Amino acid sequence: MADKITAVKGMNDLLPDVTAQWRTIEESARDTLTHFGFGEVRTPVLEKTALFVRGVGEATDIVGKEMYTFEDGKAEGRAGTLVSLRPEGTAPAVRAAIEHNQLAQGALVRWFYLGPMFRRERQQRGRYRQFFQVGAEIYGAATPQADAELIDAAHAFLSRLDLGELTLEINSLGDANCRPRYVEALIAALKSHAADLCAECQRRLETNPLRVLDCKSAQCQAVTQSVPTIDGFLCEPCRDHFDRVRSLLDALAIPYVVNPRIVRGLDYYTRTVFEFVSRETGEGALGSQSTVCAGGRYDCLIESLGGPATPAVGFAAGLDRLALLAARNAKPAPGPDLFIVPMGESAIAQALQLAAALRRQGIWVDQDLRGGGLKSQMRRADKVGARFVLVLGDSELASGKASLKQMATGEARDVALDPEAIAAAM
Numbered sequence: 001m002a003d004k005i006t007a008v009k010g011m012n013d014l015l016p017d018v019t020a021q022w023r024t025i026e027e028s029a030r031d032t033l034t035h036f037g038f039g040e041v042r043t044p045v046l047e048k049t050a051l052f053v054r055g056v057g058e059a060t061d062i063v064g065k066e067m068y069t070f071e072d073g074k075a076e077g078r079a080g081t082l083v084s085l086r087p088e089g090t091a092p093a094v095r096a097a098i099e100h101n102q103l104a105q106g107a108l109v110r111w112f113y114l115g116p117m118f119r120r121e122r123q124q125r126g127r128y129r130q131f132f133q134v135g136a137e138i139y140g141a142a143t144p145q146a147d148a149e150l151i152d153a154a155h156a157f158l159s160r161l162d163l164g165e166l167t168l169e170i171n172s173l174g175d176a177n178c179r180p181r182y183v184e185a186l187i188a189a190l191k192s193h194a195a196d197l198c199a200e201c202q203r204r205l206e207t208n209p210l211r212v213l214d215c216k217s218a219q220c221q222a223v224t225q226s227v228p229t230i231d232g233f234l235c236e237p238c239r240d241h242f243d244r245v246r247s248l249l250d251a252l253a254i255p256y257v258v259n260p261r262i263v264r265g266l267d268y269y270t271r272t273v274f275e276f277v278s279r280e281t282g283e284g285a286l287g288s289q290s291t292v293c294a295g296g297r298y299d300c301l302i303e304s305l306g307g308p309a310t311p312a313v314g315f316a317a318g319l320d321r322l323a324l325l326a327a328r329n330a331k332p333a334p335g336p337d338l339f340i341v342p343m344g345e346s347a348i349a350q351a352l353q354l355a356a357a358l359r360r361q362g363i364w365v366d367q368d369l370r371g372g373g374l375k376s377q378m379r380r381a382d383k384v385g386a387r388f389v390l391v392l393g394d395s396e397l398a399s400g401k402a403s404l405k406q407m408a409t410g411e412a413r414d415v416a417l418d419p420e421a422i423a424a425a426m
């Protein structure tokens, strides 16, 4: 036998036993977001690397170490263009909105997207190198009510799924006016404990000090417990905005906790940031990769990518993580409505015709395409969980009638060999 070629590490195959669950999640997302007025965009999986360097931030782990990047169109004597598999959807959606002139003065745009993202992260449960996000973005509204409605959309979507307990954590990261003062204070506090930080955070102290607050290592967490948090540094407009977002969430009866240590792993955020975190423990829980949905406001990104100055707010939820949580209580997928068991050549043709006609009426019909005896075909009907079984042999063909058996009750009744009659009897 030839050697097997396996999938790329961290990139998962989704087989039919899980894709049914995935479809339910995707359909809930599409349905919920459509009711909030979001239109779907589909952007390419491959973008110019510069989009993420400028959009997500060169000092982030995502851009610094996790992108799949290659030189496209390189030829002798000519450099190619550096392109990357998208690690997230916000910068690509903004690029498309700018490129297609969707952000004219005064525009209000609501977009959502669904698709694969790529980050070369260390693989573990709930963290993969190809993963899927559903994301939603609002362009053109600076108001706290836009933040509240966006969080409401995420909350409404997540609430439709059976995910167990989720906590919404929110914070404000301030803006260009007040954040620098906080970062200065943070650096000063961290520097006095620099030797106690992990090697990675000693580097982050120089490149991206806010990220030190997000480090999972025990030694860094011990240090960050005592450093100042941003809430004491917000300027008045940022504080007012955050207060208003909170009171609107209260008005929507969406529970949340303020966590002044949320910093997020992408550099474009201003003011509101939030995360929905799974609190489930035990079998099937997500462990350390427990953030299922996250986002925030990014009022400067559009302008920094060459568009008109436009405020924006958005979120993205990780479908892989939602699917893992939903799988814990998933009911077994239903089987076919009808299983036809043909015995003999003429019955095979009749079974195919009946199946084709019934499927056109929206009925799920299955058969054992391998053929075989009555017993083995009945075993198959049982195994696939068929609701009804119809056995077709020479005598049934001759009389134009067959017995339709309901598998759950064992009850059988004669039906005419006619698609309408069979459909009516089920």
Ligand code: HAM
Pocket (backbone or CB within 6 Å): 087, 088, 089, 090, 119, 121, 126, 127, 128, 129, 130, 131, 132, 133, 135, 136, 137, 265, 266, 291, 292, 293, 294, 295, 296, 313, 314, 315, 316, 317, 318, 319, 320, 321
């Ligand atoms: P993010 O926090 O990097 O934000 O990702 C959002 C969600 O995607 C995470 O909470 C997680 O559920 C999922 N996710 C991220 N990385 C992985 C991975 N390696 N494996 C599995 N799931 C993962 C963003 O991407 C922003 N673009 C969100 C946003 C939209 N902000 C504003 N608009």
